[in-house]
Amino acid sequence: xxxxxxxxxxxxxVIAINLSSCRSIPKGAVAVRPFDKQKYLGxxxxxxxxxxxxxRNLNNVTAEYSMKDxxxxxxENRGYNYKDKEWKESIGKAKFxxxxxxxxxxxxxxxxxxxxxxxxxxxxxxxxxxxxGKNLKYLWILSRQTTIPDNIKSAYLQKAESLxxxxxxxxxxxxxx
Numbered sequence: 001x002x003x004x005x006x007x008x009x010x011x012x013x014v015i016a017i018n019l020s021s022c023r024s025i026p027k028g029a030v031a032v033r034p035f036d037k038q039k040y041l042g043x044x045x046x047x048x049x050x051x052x053x054x055x056r057n058l059n060n061v062t063a064e065y066s067m068k069d070x071x072x073x074x075x076e077n078r079g080y081n082y083k084d085k086e087w088k089e090s091i092g093k094a095k096f097x098x099x100x101x102x103x104x105x106x107x108x109x110x111x112x113x114x115x116x117x118x119x120x121x122x123x124x125x126x127x128x129x130x131x132x133g134k135n136l137k138y139l140w141i142l143s144r145q146t147t148i149p150d151n152i153k154s155a156y157l158q159k160a161e162s163l164x165x166x167x168x169x170x171x172x173x174x175x176x177x
Contacts, residue, residue, distance in 0.1 A: 024097065024116040024134050025104065028163050032103035032119045037073070037096075039126040040103075040119070041065045044142040046079075047153075048170040052138065054090070054109075057083045059174040063142070068093070075107055080177050121159055123152065130156040136164050146175035 025031065046061035055061065058079030066074045073094040081088050092109035094117060096102070103119030115138075121130035128149075129142040141148060141156055148156075157167045 025118045032122045034101050035103040045146045046173045047143050047148050048141040048172050050139045051171050057081050060177045128152045
C-alpha cells in the first residue's frame, strides 16, 4: 500500500512539473491586445528570424494569412531555398488560443500538431509585427514591405532582448527574388 501512495505522489509531482513547464508564450511576454484579425490578414515579409530547421537556407520568405470558411485562418508560407535553388511552400492553418481580441494563436502545418504563434508587438497600422513562438528559440520580425524602419527595428530588438532573446542570432532575411 505504501508503495502505491508513494508512486501516486511521484506521478502527481512529475505531472505538475510538466504542466508548469508547458508554456505557449515566453516567460514575461504579453501578446498584443486588442488584436484585429482582419487587419492582420494579408501578406507579410519576414525581415528577420531565429533559425530553425523548417526555414533553414530560406530567403525571400513571406507569410500570407487569409480567412477560411470555417473561421480558421489559412497560412501560406513561402521561401526560396538558396542552396537547393528552388521555392518551398507550406500551407497550414491557424486558430486563436482564446479570444480573437488577443494576438495569441496556434499554427499547424502537420495535421493535429500546433505550435504557438504570439504577436508581441504591432504598430497601429498593422505594418510591422514582432512574433514569438513558445520559447526563446522562436522569433520573427515581419513587415508589409521587405524592409523595416530603423526606429521600429530598434524598438522590436529592445523588446526581444528584454525578454531574454539573443538578437545577435537573428538572420536578416534577404529579399531579392
